[in-house]
Amino acid sequence: MSAASESSWTRQRDDRAARLARAAALPGVRGKAVAADAAVALLEAVLQPGDRVCLEGDNQKQADFLARALTQVAPARVHDLHMVQSVLSLPEHLDVFELGIASRLDFSFSGPQAARLAQLLGAGKLRIGAIHTYLELFGRYFVDLTPKVSLIAAQMADRHGNLYTGPNTEDTPAIVEATAFKSGLVVAQVDRVVDTLPRVDIPSDWVDFVVEAPEPAFVEPLFTRDPAQISEIQVLMAMMAIKGIYAEYGVQSLNHGIGFDTAAIELLLPTYGERLGLKGQICRHWALNPHPALIPAIEAGWIESVHSFGSELGMEDYIRARPDVFFTGADGSLRSNRAFCQAAGHYACDLFIGSTLQMDMQGNSSTATLGRISGFGGAPNMGADARGRRHASAAWLKAGREARAGLPGVRGTPRGQKLVVQMVETFREHMQPAFVDTLDAWKLAEQAGLDLPPIMIYGDDVTHVLTEEGIANLLLCRDDEEREHAIRGVAGFTPAGQKRDRALVERLRARGVIRRPADLGIDPRDATRNLLAARTMRDLVRASGGLYRPPRRFRNW
């Protein structure tokens, strides 16, 4: 017997049982139901120093009540936690480090907290294991970063502990799967406990505790872009994207970034795209959050399917009324899933188009700026060739042919390639040049002691650079010098653009490596806001037949 206990194979399960027993003895805990005012005591009972903890912070949905509870545990009892979570969004996500409750961090994106994260790192309040992509972090949940305790958010629970995560399901299934099936503990905050759920997103036997939070979980409308703010230059660039890239390659499946420039593309499909006769030829399948800017294209019959990472506030009723397009449950509401949508964006899309803050002359791009440690979330997976992809499509094959034409040996082996487009105005706000000879990322790597400069999308994955000056097709470049001048040749009046070799740029243009608006048959003077299928938030509401209900801050009428 003693030999058996020394070589126990159930230590994790036994440890889990001990923690559950400690929790069961607490006042305020009845079975899985935990009173809101017992949440801090529950966390103190189930957490141990050094635990890996996933505090659900998604891109949009936040387990904010449990985040606050975690900041209230006694650091003498609970300390040196290792936080493994995709997004650091709330102040509490960093308070736990400042308070000495947690000391290690592995994450994907810290947008709103990026500056404070850099300060805390500098002050020695935490150590960062690594900055991941979403898929990469989820992958590690099942390898070497499995959470011992996960604190998650759902809209509703029933009396058994089944959960309805609804439209903003986001990361929850990936987190719960990793935790519940490796003897971990899952604590859920819910907006409401009800008798019957609309549908079951997470089954009750994967959930250990349910706390009804006093306030609904915080959800941020991150992907709503007011069409009123789209500029003529963005309209011009959207025209070039549609005619010069989407039509050229016959792009069927795609993922868009979240900026105004890609919103302009979405709003030009039913107008400019229609005029070019492209309906049904391009943009049929999307891996994308339910952007309100998609409404006119959906209503005009352009879009066959949209799978989403998360949801978007205000789009609930519209989605519910369009189940042929969106992934919805039997109850009618959206089911998002960040892990699956990231996989879809990586493997099943012909094209990614997004923006950046800086691009260098090799085509490397980064949104990292000095004094901020932000990570890139899903962009590196969306904006990378999927080396494991084996299914063919016309767009993928054409991109692969262009990249490999004339190359000898293994580099000439026929294969396809994902289209990765960086769409950037040459100057950003306040005349900051988007094209630079050296990315800030290099200095940041030095400052923060990172192993590598934080590059969002590597230059050798970028196939096209699109600016107001033209499109540079990097697939057609045959050496580093051509690549450099293809980029300089569309970098406008930025210092990097003015350093172009004009003769080489003209030769690249003659070969179709660089294409100006005129080469595409586009007159920049036609690029007016009148081309947008919706020019205001109100137009979007109208296009949806009143089904889209924008959050108050976007209502200006």
Add this chain to the structure above:
Amino acid sequence: MAGMETLSFTFDGGAALAPFAPTLVGVVASGNLEVLVEPAASTGCRIDIDTSARGFGGIWEAVLRDFHARHRAAGISVSIHDMGATPAVVSLRLDQAMAAIQGATP
């Protein structure tokens, strides 16, 4: 106006335009600009700029040199009232103004 920078450039060469009425395009708004093109007695192309964004004289010169190379217009005076427009917007407005002038020419 306080904080504004005044710049002036003259480019020679090109052909005089057919007679045209003064033409105004654009708006004075943040990130935008107003461009007024008028006939001038001189043979060159003179451009005067009032801009809220100080310190970009080099970029203005490059943008306007390109404009002049594109249109080769002489005998014109261009007045620009800029509120921090990017070079892309500046070029677009200048081209819009020239298109309006040429479109209106019999």
